[in-house]
Amino acid sequence: MKSPRPAPPFRPVPPSCHAPRFRLALSAVALLLCAACSNIQPWVKPYERDRLADPIMAWERDAISAEYMDHVREVREGSRGGTGAAGGGCGCN
């Protein structure tokens, strides 16, 4: 009786066979990303930003005051962070 033919040993595809396809896919993704980035045009043109440049639109006009208020809050509340540096110190009293 003819013995069953042994299954061919598993031969992993050498990396060199994958590499061109992988590189191609990677290049395509990179190209797409670059294309996406290059297509981002500022939808608010620089000359349309006069209102945003008004001092009243600054996130924080006075850093020294913001830092002080953060410190006042952090020593009396359990929460901290998310608003910028609050300086050091214990606030133990």
Added chain:
Amino acid sequence: MQRTASRIAVVAALLLVRATSADVLPDDRADLFYSKYSGGGMDITGESALVRKKFTENFALEGSYFVDKVSGASIDVLSQASQIKDERKQKSGTAEFVHDKTTYSLSYINSVERDYKSNTTSFSLKQDMFGDLTTLTLGYSHTDDTVGENDGTAFVPIIVWLGHAQSISYDVGLSQIVTKNWIAGLNVNVITDNGYLANPYRSYRYLDSSNAKGYSLASQIYPDTRTSTAVQAEVKYYLPYRAAITGSYRYFTDTWGLVGNTYELDYTHPISNIWILEGRVRFYKQNSADFYSDLYNYAGEYNFMARDQDLAAGENTTMGVKATYAFLPDGWKMFKRATATFDISRIEYKYLDFRNIKYYGVSSNPSYPPGTEPLYSFNATVYQIYMSMFF
């Protein structure tokens, strides 16, 4: 006046156009600052000076010095100790460097109290991108604290150093121009601590029938690690007339079981180019830490025990107004312009599981069985007065 305002806006817009080619550093300035906090048995006055100077178009240095003077003490400290007089001195220095659309910043802060020393080193990077519609900020800071306790008196201190605490903070911030009237921001901050994290001046409370009050106090026991995450989202909108409104929300959570929510609304209204008026409302609420209790059943009931009011469930509401007056519009000597600001905030603190044990069961006040005392609440007023000179 309206015409002048338009001119200033056009100049500002032109500056912004210029800024699209490369990032620019803020104006040189010098600030003198005075603050006073009064409430909950404490009076704290603060004095500060800040100077910021550009040495080239892309390099600036900033230095500040702050002194806090504390008298009195909060309710949970008063429950076990006498009044406190203390002083905190904080020095900080920052170097900023701009290259193209990137700003690099390196800071050092040193804070010293009689019984507490803190040193923080920070590095941050700010990058403008996508036609300057988006600004990304990445920050890292490392803090090393040395924690002590004054076992003497306010006038004859005997400091016992208890240990060290280290803290590492990671920040990611995104600011986005959404429309020509609207900007939005998102900040994420993760802080990890380890070491001696307890407050040595506060105690936990446990039932004790051998004490006439029915309870006794003992030193708090905190975990020696903590990791917290804060996420804040904010939007700022330029109204159809010259005024701005800002809304922000912050979510906070940590490995001690604390969850905090902060809501804030600000309204900014300039009057000609001389005054800027601002009003704000802030609401904050938190639950208690997992290991917090106002009253434990017995000493050593759990591995970790705390009765620090910062870790109790509570809420507070802040109402504040701020007025900024611009003067020297034509400059004076080396100064181009100047502003003076007055800011006052009223904060109402209410605790949901922290009881007032200081004023009950003594002298003429009624006595309550432990754990049934009225909940604690107090009001605080914060004043800030400062002058800023731009040069």
